[in-house]
Amino acid sequence: MTTDAVDDATATILHVDMDAFFAAVELLDHPELRGLPAIVGHPGPRSVVTSATYEARRFGVRSAMPVSQALRLCPSAIILPPHMEKYREYSERVMTIFSEVTPLVEPLSIDEAFLDVSGARRLLGSPRRIAELIRTRVRDETGLTCSVGAASTKFVAKLASGRAKPDGLLVIPASETLAYLRPLPVGALWGVGESTRQSLQRLGLRTVADLADTPLAVLQRAVGEASGRKLHDLANGVDPRSVVVTTREKSVGHEMTFEQDVSDPVRLRRELLRLSTQVGARLRKHELVGRTVALKLRFSDFRTVTRSRTLAEPTNVGRRIFEEATSIYDALDLGRTPIRLIGVRVEQLDDAGGSRLGLWDPDEEWREAERTLDQVSAKFGRGAIGPASLVRSSGRVVGETANPRAMPDD
Numbered sequence: 110m111t112t113d114a115v116d117d118a119t120a121t122i123l124h125v126d127m128d129a130f131f132a133a134v135e136l137l138d139h140p141e142l143r144g145l146p147a148i149v150g151h152p153g154p155r156s157v158v159t160s161a162t163y164e165a166r167r168f169g170v171r172s173a174m175p176v177s178q179a180l181r182l183c184p185s186a187i188i189l190p191p192h193m194e195k196y197r198e199y200s201e202r203v204m205t206i207f208s209e210v211t212p213l214v215e216p217l218s219i220d221e222a223f224l225d226v227s228g229a230r231r232l233l234g235s236p237r238r239i240a241e242l243i244r245t246r247v248r249d250e251t252g253l254t255c256s257v258g259a260a261s262t263k264f265v266a267k268l269a270s271g272r273a274k275p276d277g278l279l280v281i282p283a284s285e286t287l288a289y290l291r292p293l294p295v296g297a298l299w300g301v302g303e304s305t306r307q308s309l310q311r312l313g314l315r316t317v318a319d320l321a322d323t324p325l326a327v328l329q330r331a332v333g334e335a336s337g338r339k340l341h342d343l344a345n346g347v348d349p350r351s352v353v354v355t356t357r358e359k360s361v362g363h364e365m366t367f368e369q370d371v372s373d374p375v376r377l378r379r380e381l382l383r384l385s386t387q388v389g390a391r392l393r394k395h396e397l398v399g400r401t402v403a404l405k406l407r408f409s410d411f412r413t414v415t416r417s418r419t420l421a422e423p424t425n426v427g428r429r430i431f432e433e434a435t436s437i438y439d440a441l442d443l444g445r446t447p448i449r450l451i452g453v454r455v456e457q458l459d460d461a462g463g464s465r466l467g468l469w470d471p472d473e474e475w476r477e478a479e480r481t482l483d484q485v486s487a488k489f490g491r492g493a494i495g496p497a498s499l500v501r502s503s504g505r506v507v508g509e510t511a512n513p514r515a516m517p518d519d
Contacts, residue, residue, distance in 0.1 A: 117284070129162055144164065148160075148165055148188050149161065153442040158179050193415070200219045204222065206247055206250065257278045257279075258278075260286065261281075291318035292316060300336075320341065362452055363388055381431055389426055392455060398461050400420055401456040407449045425461060
């Protein structure tokens with residue numbers, strides 16, 4: 110993408126987003142596939158797309174889409190199995206580059222981060238020069254590309270990086286923020302999902318300018334007090350959030366070892382539900398949410414497999430964790446392969462009241478139900494109430510462990 114020549118000392122917040130990260134990492138080992146449509150995923154009937162090259166995306170292929178649907182859209186696509194350990198390795202390398210530019214780095218996920226470069230200007234130059242330096246270092250040191258948005262706020266920086274994709278850079282000075290925002294559709298605002306967009310359009314609010322010009326009280330009556338305030342602020346370029354430094358990746362999980370190997374898929378799913386429910390409860394107890402769900406399996410020959418999936422939105426809902434863990438398990442297509450150990454872990458944690466803005470919560474009903482379970486458990490003890498499918502548990506367990514790494518002591 111050709112970058113604009115605009116530069117401004119006020120655009121000190123950078124949003125750096127790796128381009129088709131998982132797919133790009135896979136292509137490092139398959140350079141002969143560059144320029145061809147490729148999908149990262151498993152060929153099984155229940156597998157979903159983990160990532161896709163931009164060549165495949167032109168056919169309508171998107172992450173989280175069933176692989177079968179992706180192949181109908183793009184029959185010539187090449188399927189590449191995912192390798193999460195490689196993605197973590199390259200993520201660490203990229204994050205190290207960021208931290209060498211500025212200590213103020215806030216990872217959002219395995220492949221994107223906010224950077225505050227206000228303190229690096231004296232040494233490295235303008236925000237544009239710093240962004241160009243980051244893009245050059247990432248390309249030279251990893252072989253990957255990234256897109257960077259630079260602005261005076263987090264929200265606008267993230268918008269800019271999306272506009273710059275792929276492999277581009279867009280700087281939006283503070284003085285041009287409103288002019289950039291006002292023509293955009295309301296769906297461009299952070300936290301406006303399809304349901305909220307339709308609600309706003311029913312009120313005749315189709316652009317960011319429409320929202321910005323709507324009296325706050327009117328907007329709050331339409332979408333609620335808190336959501337109305339957030340929308341009104343964003344539409345007017347107001348976003349006071351600062352870059353919050355995350356010192357280390359945190360995770361919480363539970364795993365169990367069976368006394369006898371288990372091959373019954375029904376029972377394994379029941380154990381996944383139990384473990385996921387415990388992980389969700391622990392996250393809520395410490396007021397945390399997580400973005401990545403990981404499944405760990407150990408077979409009778411002690412071979413261990415770990416697979417993970419990054420969510421579109423962070424969660425602490427046990428049911429959501431269970432659905433993602435089950436989806437990963439189904440994608441492995443193990444049939445009745447005996448399992449010795451099974452575990453569920455949630456990674457890339459953040460405060461539940463953190464920086465993400467969401468107006469529509471697809472897990473709202475489950476979230477409220479699980480909060481009620483938390484209250485009952487606090488009063489009567491763990492196990493007093495829970496999902497009905499866990500009432501009848503079978504089999505003996507050798508040992509169960511929790512991994513409260515980086516979690517506060519109980």
